[in-house]
Amino acid sequence: MNSFVDTFSEMDLEAGIQGDVGSFALVMIVAILFGVLLFLLYNLYFHDNEPQDGSLARSLILLTPALTATFWMIQSSVILSLGLLGSLSFVRFRTPVKRSEDVTFIVIALAVSIACATMNFAIGAVLVGILFAFTIIRNFWTVSLSGKGRFAVVTFNTRQDTTVAAIKEAFKSVGLQSQFVSSRSYDGITSFVFNASKVSKEQHEALSVKLSEFDREASFNIFYPNDRLGV
Known part of the structure; x- marks a missing residue:
């Protein structure tokens, strides 16, 4: 056998x-x-x-x-x-x-x-x-x-306990439509990635101020693929 x-x-x-x-x-x-x-x-x-x-x-x-x-x-x-x-x-x-x-x-x-x-x-x-x-x-x-040819990619890094809904509300308060892409937590820092459509210079500045109110020690970046700043 x-x-x-x-x-x-x-x-x-x-x-x-x-x-x-x-x-x-x-x-x-x-x-x-x-x-x-x-x-x-x-x-x-x-x-x-x-x-x-x-x-x-x-x-x-x-x-x-x-x-x-x-x-x-x-x-x-x-x-x-x-x-x-x-x-x-x-x-x-x-x-x-x-x-x-x-x-x-x-x-x-x-x-x-x-x-x-x-x-x-x-x-x-x-x-x-x-x-x-x-x-x-x-x-x-x-x-x-859908007319979403102009947009920005926004990354927001914070140690505070912040929700996606709260950040989306911040976008909405400055007149921006946002789409949540992803989030990740590492060493106590949570990183959020959003797409924001049709961002103008004025909205860029207003969004910077609004995100700073969430956490003054937070870091965030706003990227404009292919120089798509402005409506």
Whole structure:
């Protein structure tokens, strides 16, 4: 019985490792191309209206072929598949991912990698194509319809116990529409990120005064992507 199990294990392992080198090279080239496309998709998705994680964007180019190679090696090996599950149980994100959308891009890279490893390139292309179409509609078509072409990115860092609703009320008091993007707490400091549409010079100054009233020791920055200051 043991000899049968050992023989089966050896055959299973060899079947998982052996393969056509030419096919593997093709798969890796396509995976790298998909990684570059995901990098472009990430930058296009956030465009210039939200803070981007440059490290995550660049890692997509490496992550996609790395995952593809992993799935290529284990797709026909039960032993390697079980070993992968055990090894992944020790993997942890040392830096927390701030936004669920960032996690989504990792999942997209995972899906594309599986498509490449199984040589279903058309499925990966359709997935990425749909996401590009959605991104273009989200960033350009809807923006042109809603008239939110001019905006500012506001970051507010405070040690005080402040709520998102209270900060949005401060925006409203100076005549600004705001959209909450993200928040993060570290070493007792909470950082908030907002988008504020149609900011004029007068509103910029009024918002600076209003945010100072929340916490005089707080720091905040107002960024204008592509010099979009003014109505």
